[in-house]
Amino acid sequence: MSDTAATREERFASGMAVLDAMHDASGHGVIESLADIAPELGHQIVAWGYGDILSRPGLDPQQRELVTLGLLTAMGGAEAQLEVHIAASLNVGLTPEQIIEVFLQSSVYCGFPRALNAVGAARRVFAEHGLLPLPEA
Numbered sequence: 001m002s003d004t005a006a007t008r009e010e011r012f013a014s015g016m017a018v019l020d021a022m023h024d025a026s027g028h029g030v031i032e033s034l035a036d037i038a039p040e041l042g043h044q045i046v047a048w049g050y051g052d053i054l055s056r057p058g059l060d061p062q063q064r065e066l067v068t069l070g071l072l073t074a075m076g077g078a079e080a081q082l083e084v085h086i087a088a089s090l091n092v093g094l095t096p097e098q099i100i101e102v103f104l105q106s107s108v109y110c111g112f113p114r115a116l117n118a119v120g121a122a123r124r125v126f127a128e129h130g131l132l133p134l135p136e137a
Contacts, residue, residue, distance in 0.1 A: 015051025
């Protein structure tokens, strides 16, 4: 390791600062839920995912969340993670209408079932945040 390489603890602290800035309790709950079974996975999500990747300067937090929403929608089967990132998207300043627009565009590339599942996840998060019903476009 070079003199400029961050320590394991520094990478985790850096990642936790990014996680704190983006997520509410749901994002932190994911890490906490791993403490008794896969603490190293939780550490890597914070240190590598947030500390090394999401902290990079190439995209702002809103752009990163737009990408994440599209990818999780395309993957399918990741609705729990999608809910966490829908909440994070709201936290970094995306509007509910922008989030729904991601799912509308996703329907063209990954199909209506995955877009519908994503909208269902959004419905749950928006309801928790008191954002329903959305105004008509």
